[in-house]
Amino acid sequence: MCRGVRTNGACLEPRVIAKAPPGEGCPRCGGFVYAAEQMLARGRAWHKECFKCGDCLKRLDSTNCCEGPDKDIYCKVCYAKKFGPKGYGYGKGAGVLQSDPYANGDQAPKTTVIDTAAIKAPPGKGCPRCGGVVYAAEQVLAKGREWHRKCFKCRDCTKTLDSIIACDGPDSDVYCKTCYGKKWGPHGYGFACGSGFLQTDGLTEDEISQNRPYYNPDTTSIKAPKGQGCPRCGGMVFAAEQQLAKGTMWHKKCFNCAECHRPLDSMLACDGPDKEIHCRSCYAKLFGPRGFGYGHAPTLVSTDSEPTVTYTEQLPFTGAKAAKGKGCPRCGFPVYAAEQMHSKNGSWHRRCFSCADCHKSLDSTNLNDGPNGEIYCRSCYGRNFGPKGVGFGMGAGTLTMA
Structure with a gap:
């Protein structure tokens, strides 16, 4: 009677794997593992035949292998059931509540949460909210100081903050944008309390301006050397507010039409021969063609004796002329x-x-x-x-x- 595998009528005896010394062979069967058939997990070599889930015996590879705390290997599903979080909606369906917190015994990985807020720092060096020591793994920076991630919340509504919605208040605390606007923003008709409500909390305009952490310097009052400043006001033009036209730099607030004072941009600005800038409409009225149908109603003809812009002013060059015929x-x-x-x-x-x-x-x-x-x-x-x-x-x- 054949006890092995029968191939083409011949009986092959089952392969006998020599046992390796303790701790050196396959963790599942204990036999020697050769290079042609080894699979690596937990720093040890396994047979391909033995590289299976410890519960459902599903074949594993490097993408679905999970190493358990019991020194065995599992597929992702069995690992989650055996060592994952327990409770409502975890592992056993949304309608089952695990009531045995010690079901995993010593096999479940144990974690210890240290409350760093209880470790008090020297005065002025800890978290501004709780005063505890702030370590690098949990720090959040605001106003040049280090905060605990769990303490980095709005002072008023305790909403968790991040770098997008955090606002530094003048009282050395942090707020969300909504609470910051209510506490430090403008007060009055239509601000923060609805368009039909008038704020009457007793704050005067001087108190509001003193508490508001904002300063807008008037750079037009800083006069520049002659010929180097803004052509409209003569003030110094800095890089953050400059607009270019006619090869010179203008303030953004000065970059408007000289006639109708409409704000301009690179698409609307027209450089006039009077060394000013105009919008398209005003430029056409001032320097465009005159006559029947131009600039005004079709029935109006300009009676100016001379055109507004003479053609001699439009000559593109000055200086020596070219040789005759060239x-x-x-x-x-x-x-x-x-x-x-x-x-x-x-x-x-x-x-x-x-x-x-x-x-x-x-x-x-x-x-x-x-x-x-x-x-x-x-x-x-x-x-x-x-x-x-x-x-x-x-x-x-x-x-x-x-």
């Missing part, structure tokens, strides 16, 4: 690559690239080179150099004899 045909100054516009008559400044008659800005779609070396828009080119006669340029009823 500069901008309009102004004669040198034209650099970053600003050049091309036509048949040469290279122009971008700001000079406009119609010689109506000064309309031109591009490659409406550019016309005149025979006199100037450039024109289509309308002005047709009026100056187009065909003359009935229906051409001057109306269907007019015949020129030129």
Whole structure:
């Protein structure tokens, strides 16, 4: 009779594993463990066949193996049932209450909780709330002092705090944002007590301002050297409040329209030729084109004898002009690559690239080179150099004899 495993009609005897000296073999069977079949747990080598849960005999690996305090190994489920927390909702379903606190006996891991608040520190060096010694594993920092994690609560509502909602009060204590606003925030109609309630706790404006831990210096009163400060007020401009326009630094509070005082940003600010900044609407009214349909109602025509901005002020360069035939045909100054516009008559400044008659800005779609070396828009080119006669340029009823 075969007592082993039968393979292809042959009977194989069960493998006999030689016993190892005590404490050196497999913890489950005590036999020698060779490198080809070892599994490591609790610093000891196990057979692959023996590397199973001590309760349900489920095969284990490095992802679901839990080492128990009884020097055995378990799967996660059996470990939680045997050594996990006991009570309502733990391990045995939400409807079962464990009533035996000593069910695990000596196998359950024992922990000791030390109340560090009872260890008093020298005056001024401990937790500000309880005065106990604060160790590194439980410290929370606020106002440059160390607090116990369990003591780091709001002074009024005892809400647990963190670095997001903690507010340092002027009384050297900590509060949540709500209690801080009620205790140290502004008082009066619509503040902290509802829009229909008027705070009448007897605090005067002077008392509130003295207790409020906030200081806002007026940097506009700090005058800067001439030509280096804010163009609007002349005060010193620091990095935390600067706005850039026209290559100079402005205060944020001064960075508004010179006409309507609307606050500006990089999308709305327009640098005017008067060395001020304006919003788009005020800039168009002050320096935009004048005439029928521009800036005002369509029926209003400006009667100013001279335009608000002369074209000589818009010349982009000063100094020596370029050699004859090499500069901008309009102004004669040198034209650099970053600003050049091309036509048949040469290279122009971008700001000079406009119609010689109506000064309309031109591009490659409406550019016309005149025979006199100037450039024109289509309308002005047709009026100056187009065909003359009935229906051409001057109306269907007019015949020129030129």
